[in-house]
Amino acid sequence: MTPPGSLLEARTLHKSYGPTPALDGADFTIHPGEVVAVMGPSGSGKSTLLHCLAGIIRPDSGTVRYGEHNLTTMNDARRSALRRSDFGFVFQFGQLVPELTCVENVALPLRLAGAKRAAAEARSLEWMERLEVAEIGAKRPGEVSGGQGQRIAVARALAGAPRVIFADEPTGALDSLNGERVMALLTEAARDTNAAVVLVTHEARVAAYSDREIVVRDGVAREMAGTV
């Protein structure tokens, strides 16, 4: 079990691709409602850390606990079911399904979780309204701007009412005005639903939307003194 109040916990995580370690020590705890920025130079292991925390890859050693679950020992099927029900994801590019309309994209995780089409799309539209992109619901991803597409991706991550949102450079492809708007909307929504956000970014103005930061250098993740 994780200590009371903690949601996601990393203990001595290590992961190597071949001889060189990509992640060489990560120990920290993330609480509900917390927005944590993961910063550090390119190639330092930020995405590797995020993928371990989200149960997308398994670390070579160490443990990731999410609530009462141990993601490291859980089998693949249960892990992907948990990812679908409890986690939301936003990446830098290419995450929307091009054949589906925007509203169908947002509704996709809900449909996969078994929701009926009408209910899933109604709920999706609420999130799209909140992210100021409801009017493009019928368009396909190829017909919307980068900023709109990213808002759709955020709406999709939020629609499933996740407990943790994992975002890897979510504003990397956006100009600063759009990037900040997406960050403001994402962190507001996370606050309102008490979801935690793990946000990988190299941009300080994006990290300024977090409550504290974890710095990764040469695979070693360090928690910096927070303001929370």
Place this chain on the structure above:
Amino acid sequence: MSIGHTLLGLLESGPRHGYDLKRAFDEHFGHDRPLHYGQVYSTMSRLLKHGLVEVDGVEAGAGPERKRYAITDAGVTDVAQWLARPEKPEPYLQSTLYTKVVLALLTGRNAAELLDTQRTEHLRLMRGLTERKRGGDLADQLICDHALFHLEADLRWLELTAARLDRLAEAVRT
């Protein structure tokens, strides 16, 4: 920039005469503004008074430049505290930050950690401005953005410096 701390830091590698301190300072930090001898001696007499340095020997002949200074334990602690304490983010910080990084490298301290601590301090200020922006009107937002862009520029410099620490360490030690 704190000349006192800088001269103290230069004494950590061993006692030096006043003229030698000036030369070392100019070499590392005096690109645009070499130190005057007068500054060296007024600074050293202040450091002596506070017990951060002591006179380690006097060469034959007269004149203040003949005094050899050594750092005291209190002096070492003072340098360590100065290096570990992040600077209040403000414009034109680069010369102080640059000095701290070079001194940390010269004295074998952890310069990467110094940069990380400074980043945390900058981010703390940026979070406050971002929060103010969320609740503020357009004027507030524009004012906060101006400050945020400047702080971001400092942080970019911190990142680049962190990425070049190995090269900088080599350069300052030769």
